[in-house]
Amino acid sequence: MKLVVRVKLLPTPVQAAALEATLHGCNEAAxxxxxxxxxxxxxxxxxxxxxxxxEIRER
Incomplete structure (x- = not known):
């Protein structure tokens, strides 16, 4: 059985900035x-x- 759940993130402005920085870093590393x-x-x-x-860990 496959279960799909939709989730909507509602981060605070500080959390949104942290998420954006994390995604940017992951994209650069990839x-x-x-x-x-x-x-x-x-x-x-x-x-x-x-x-x-x-090197990725050090960055």
């Missing part, structure tokens, strides 16, 4: 990781993790 995957010709998640994990 874009950078995709670039590394292409440059290093890495196709598997574990291989990509070896190239990117430490």
């Amino acid at each position: 874009t950078w990781a995709a670039r590394i995957a292409f440059e290093e010709d890495v196709r598997r998640p574990l291989g990509l993790r070896k190239h990117t994990y430490t």
Whole structure:
């Protein structure tokens, strides 16, 4: 059985700013990781993790 629930977030202005900053950071990290995957010709998640994990955590 599949259950679908619609949720509407109603953050405060401070929470909205924090959510936006988090999403922006995640997007930057994903874009950078995709670039590394292409440059290093890495196709598997574990291989990509070896190239990117430490730096993404530090950022």
